[in-house]
Amino acid sequence: MEPILSRYIWTNTKRQQLWILLVVGASMIPYYMAFNLPKLIVNGPIQGEGFETPDATQTFGNITLDLPWLGQVELFQGIPLERLPMLLALSMAFLALVIVNGLFKFYINTYKGRLGERLLRRIRFALVDRILRFPPARLKALKPGEISSMVKDEVEPLGGFTADAFVQPALLGGQALTALLFIFIQHFWLGMLTFGVAMVQVLVIPKMRQRLIVLGRERQLTARQLAGRVSDIVTGIDTIRAHDTTNFERADIAHRLSRIFRIRYDIYQWKFLVKFLNNFLAQLTPFLFYSFGGYLTIKGTLDVGQLVAVINAYKELPGPLKELIDWDLTRQDVQVKYEQVVEQFESDVLIDADLQSPTPDPDAAFGHPLSVRNVSLVDDSGSLVLDQVSLKIETGERVAFLGPSGSGGGALAEALGRLVWPTSGNILAGEHDLLHLPESLVGRKISYASGEGHLFDGTLEDNLLYGLKNEPRVPRVYTGRARRLRDWEVMEAGLSGNPVFDLNDSWIDEAAIARHTGEADLLSSVMAVFDCVGLSDDVLDMALHTTLDEAQRQTLAERIVALRAPLAAALREAGLGAMVSQFRPGCYNSGATVGENLLFGQLTGEEDSLRRIVRSRFFRELIFSDGIGEDLFAMGRAIAEITVDLFRDMPPDHVFFQRMTLMRPEEIPDYTALLHRLEGKSFATAADADRIALMRLAFYYNERWFRFGVLDEALMRRIVEVRGKIHAGMPDALKPLIEVYETGRYIRSATLLENLLFGKVDTFQSDAERKVRTVASEVLGRDPALCRDVQTIGLCYGIGPAGRRLQAVQRQKLNLARAMIRPSDYYILNQPLTGLDAAARRKIRVDVVDFLAGRPDRPGIVWVTADEADVDGFDRIVRFENGSVVSDHYSETFSRESARTEGVEASA
Amino acid sequence: MMCMKDEVQILKAVPLFARMPVQKLRMLAFTSERVHFAPGDPIAREGEMSSVAYVILCGEAEVSAPAGVGSTVSGLIGERDVIGESALLCERPRIASVTAKTEVVALRVNRDCYMRLVADCPHSTAQTIRLLGERMNATLC
Structure with missing residues (x-):
């Protein structure tokens, strides 16, 4: 990437920069006219200059240009106006100028903002684009937290600077030079004096700011590392807790923050020192004017008028000068930021953008077989993991790479999947090196899966079909408003150097998938691979x-x-x-909570509904008159006692609290106090709030789950009795709060299974x-x-970031299925099911290999395994040891004719 | 009906848990689940990876270990016996299969919970080590 920010900005925005410069120049005319107008209004119509007689008139709007050689040219003669009309005309002109100036400002700011945003978008995209094109070795060194902080935060200020990169210095420089020129015209030596001090300011201050830049760079680096570290902590939180290293992490964070603090404090000190010096120099010039200029005036070599003019002209100088110096500081600051970011995204080797184009060169072809030629691989630690291996894999072959972990089979599989690049030697598809073929060919003709594939946050289906989204296949058709929005998106993408792919197009070639799996449609294909x-x-x-x-x-x-x-x-x-406890009006359902049993239904709005029901007059009368309230109260009290006793000494973030659904950790002290308050009190004498709190506990209690022994058969019978009374007398106002279990009714707040069963599965069985x-x-x-x-x-089940809502085994299965559903010529399956036990692994392996071998295109299949017993059913077994192939033979059942391979060509 | 209190009494009689304070045992019972097996239901399968052990609360089960595995496991087991207790300590495949002979009610103890409880209970850790030592001795001799 271009290392200098200004050049990067200029290359990408020069036309816009020139345009905005022009507009800013044009905006100066009404700006200065507005300055002059108040003087004309006050002197003319208000004070009466030129309107000495009642019917005197003055010309309004006369435009005369003073041009060299041509003399005065009158463009518009003007209109003669009397005093009052003149006042009105000038005031209207003032208003018009205010509006024009405002509009100019609005246009310029919007234009600049848009320019900056486009550049920001361009840089961000370019950075992510580079990540997508990094070679594998480079990717290993990347820290996700730092990289995302760079793309998101660190480049942000570059956008704001873009619009001012050229306009600002031109404008401020122009203003400063004009003021300086005016002083020179008045008096040469005073001009030289001003120039001298200005030069000190312009040259010395930026020098002093060098240190600020160094500090700024450090600040950026440390802050980025902090971001990386925080993201590391979040990802590794389980490991940290499991190892009790939270305090070590605290120490690390505190140490980093202290360093950042020191740097930032240092920055403050320097910044204000420089500011002080800058202000001092700005004030030094007037001092020289008064002393030196005053001396000259007294001596008689300078007249008073000139001195006053010089001092007035000087007033115009420090402003632009200071802003210019500030601009330079911002420039250096963003340049540093830019350099720092660009440095991180540098790479000696970058995958050629053309190789990643979705529609490749039509002449490029993917040949067969897949030949590995003298491939060696050296890992990051410098040890040789694959030593001069050569072999060929034909389509239609089922090959097992057998060998213990680290023996070379896995490494070769990674090379075939392009996860690593060979240190020497090459892998060819027919005649062409895999690394020089377009990814749109290689990435589709070879499918790779290991036990560690990354899953993305999204649904199960999104992840399974991920490998099929290689290029937009069927464009989405837009109409009306959506069409206009899409056109705008395309235009803007072009202006920021972004691609115009539409995420809403259909990216999946359903017909090809159906051909591949032999199923009628996408859903059946999905279920076939999941099977x-x-x-x-x-x-x-x-x-x-x-x-x-x-x-x-x-x-x-x-x-x-x-x-x-x-x-x-x-x-x-x-x-x-x-195994299922069905909802029956006359029976207690032991799979459901006490509350669900009492109401014989589910609450529609959970806590809020419960509160309204419990506080209702109907419910209060019922529990008081019937005595069930007393039972629930006693039950809640027992539950509270047991729970408080269990969790009393647990820290609130302890994982065991996840199993306690009746109470939140922060409620333990409340219930401890409540139990204390209730000592010696009964249902009748307890405070209302305490009664409700305990009954609430009882409401969510289920004897099957908690086994506290607080709910016996007799009480269950009582609950069912009260249930009848509740439904007989329930006021209409409360009815919408409960969804009653009725055989013909779908219970909205229950799961699909509960609705199908019209009951609960007895998990006890x-x-x-x-x-x-x-x-x-x-x-x-x-x-x-x-x-x-x-x-x-x-x-549609959301699997969570990195598939965390799935079990490890489910993640591996999904990752394998994601490779299987892709129509490819070769499938490289690198120990994809390490999380399963041998028997389960074998069953899935046989099914997967059979499925793939039965595809119409007869793909080649490579299965890497460390298990000697796990190689039945393969046509060929390649055995690895210490990075070399030690044997390569075909099984007896495999027909030699169908394999056009000679097996091992050379093994070191 | 059996409640948590009864479960704690049974856990107390299991050698592996015997030295744990009652408070911890109560928590162990709380974090475990009760399961019911019908006669003939498999409780553990040989070779299967598992991170849970079962403490039989009532009923009888039959252990069938493949030939060559230590003599400590085989035959009939019943109340207070533990199935797959090594799963509480480390990740190993089950060494024997266990099938419910009568109706079996068992407490399913989870390794993660057990480990967390043992971690801050030195008595229990010492007891576990002593027990393991005895078992090693028994197998080696």
């Missing part, structure tokens, strides 16, 4: 545990409710009836969830359309 890696059940699970939103509910609710009866029958048939889900999925399967809708909901 292979064993994720389909998880997808269903995610869907079943979702609480549907309004739109989903509208399409699904009725069909789900209709499935309740068949599902219940199917569960009974499978002998699983006992071992494996109940899985068994019930199997039957549920079988019943759902009878209605293919509904089944697809449910799967779609599961695919």
Whole structure:
């Protein structure tokens, strides 16, 4: 990238810079006219100069230019006006100038702002673009936190400076020179004197500011490192807590902050010292005028008029000079920032932008086989991980790279996936080096997956289809307002050097995927690969545990409710009836909370609804008259005692609190105090707020989960009795707060599974969830359309940043599935399932390899494994040891004819 | 119906937890889940990676270890016995399969929770080490 900011700005914005300079120049004319006008108004019509007689007139608006050689040229003769009309005309002219000046200012500021924003956008894009083009070795050294802080914050001031980069010095320099010239005309030596002091200011001050720049650079560096460190802490918080190194981290942060503080304080000291000196020099000149100029006047070599004129002219000088020096400081400051950022984004090697173009050179072709020629790899620590390996992989071959970790198979797979570049030797597709072929070919013809692929924040589906979004395939059609907005976006993107790709286009070639998987459509393709890696059940699970939103509910609710009866029958048939506690008006449901049982329904707005119900007159009368209030109160008290006892000594951020859903950590002291207050008191004598607090605890209690032993059969029966009374006498005002369990009704605040079952799975039974889900999925399967809708909901599950909401094993499976769904010629699968046990891994491996081998294009498959027992079913086994291939043989079942390879050519 | 208090009594009788203070045992019970196995249900499968152990609260289960594995595991186990206690200490595949013979109610103890509780309980740590030492002795001799 261009190392000097001013040059970068000029190259990218010269036309706009010249235009704005021109506009600023033009704006000076009305600006100075507005200065002169008040004097004309006061002297003329107000004080009466030239209007000595009542009918005297003056010319208004006469425009005469004084041109060299041509003499006076009158452009407009003007209109003769009397005193009052003249006042009005001049005042109107003043108003007009005010408006014109304002409009000029508005235009210039908007224009400058836009110019700056465009440049900022250009720089930010260029930086990210470079990251996308870094070679693998360079990427390893990058710290994500620092890089994002650079792209986001550090380049920000560059935008603001852009518009002033050339206009400001031209303008201020012009003003300063005019004032200086005027002083010279008045008196040569006084001019020289002023010039001398100004030069000291212009030359010395920036020199002193050098140190400020050095400090500024340090400040930027330390602040960036701090950002990197903070992001490191956030990412590694589990490790930090697990190792009890929080205090070490505190020390580190405090140390960094102290350094930043020192630097910043130093900056302040220098900044104000320089400011002091600058002000002093500015005031020194008038001192010289008074003393030296005064002396000359007394001596008689300078007349008083000249001295006053010089002093007046000098008033115009320090302002622009100071601003000019400030501008220079900003320039140096942003130059440093720019340099610092650009330095971090420098790289000796950068992938050629053409290689990453989405639509490649039509002549480029991806040949076969994939040949590895004398490839050696040296890792970052300098040790040789692959030593002169040569081999060929044909399409249609199923190859296992076998060897313990670090033996070379994994390293070669990484090289085939272009995660690392060979230190020597090369990898060819047919005749062409992989690294010189366009990425749009290599990246699509070779799919790579390892156990560590990164997942992006988004839905399950977004992540699975990520590898298919190589180029916009079907443009989105816009109309009306959206069309205008899109046109504007395209124009602006062009002006800032950004690409004009539209994120809203369809980026997925659905037909190609369908051909690849042999399925009818995208959803079936997705489910087919998920079946292979064993994720389909998880997808269903995610869907079943979702609480549907309004739109989903509208399409699904009725069909789900209709499935309740068949599902219940199917569960009974499978002998699983006992695994579900259905909602029955006359029974206590042990899978639900006390509150849900009491109301026989779910609250629509949780806490707020509960508060309104508990405070309602109806409810209060009921609990007081019936005695259930006393029971709930006693239960809540027991729960509070046990919980407080359990958690008394726990720090509020302890992970065990996550299991305690009845109380928040900060409430422990409140409940301790409450129990203390209630000592010796009963339900009748307790304060109202305390009663409600304890009953609230009882409300969310479930004996199955907590097993505190505070809810017995008799109380359960009582709760069911009261339930009847509640529903018989519930006032209309409270009804909308509760969604009652009715067989024909979809419960909005319950999950999809609870709605299907019209009950709760008894998690107490071992494996109940899985068994019930199997039957549920079988019943759902009878209605293919509904089944697809449910799967779609599961695919919308948000997996969180880096897929953190998934288990490690699910992440690996998803990563593998992401490679499988891509139509490629070669699949390089580098120990993709390390998190699974041997048996589960083998099953998925066999399914995945069978799936890929059965594709119409007969792709080549490479599977890296360290497990000797995990190589059945491969055509060929390449064994690695210490970075070399030690054996390479075909299995007996593999027909030699179909493999056009000679196996090992050379192994060191 | 059995409640947390009864679970704590049973945990106290398990050698691995015996030296833990009652307060910690209560927390261990709280952070564990109760599970119910029908006769014939598998409780543990040999070779499977797991991070949980089961303390049998009631019922009987059958252990089937492959040939060649230490004699400490095989045959019938019942109330207060622990299934897969090594999973509480380290990540290893299960060395034996266990199947419920009668109806079994067990407490599923999670390694992460157990480790957190042991971490600030020196008594319990010492007891665990002593127990491991005894077991090692038994297997080596």
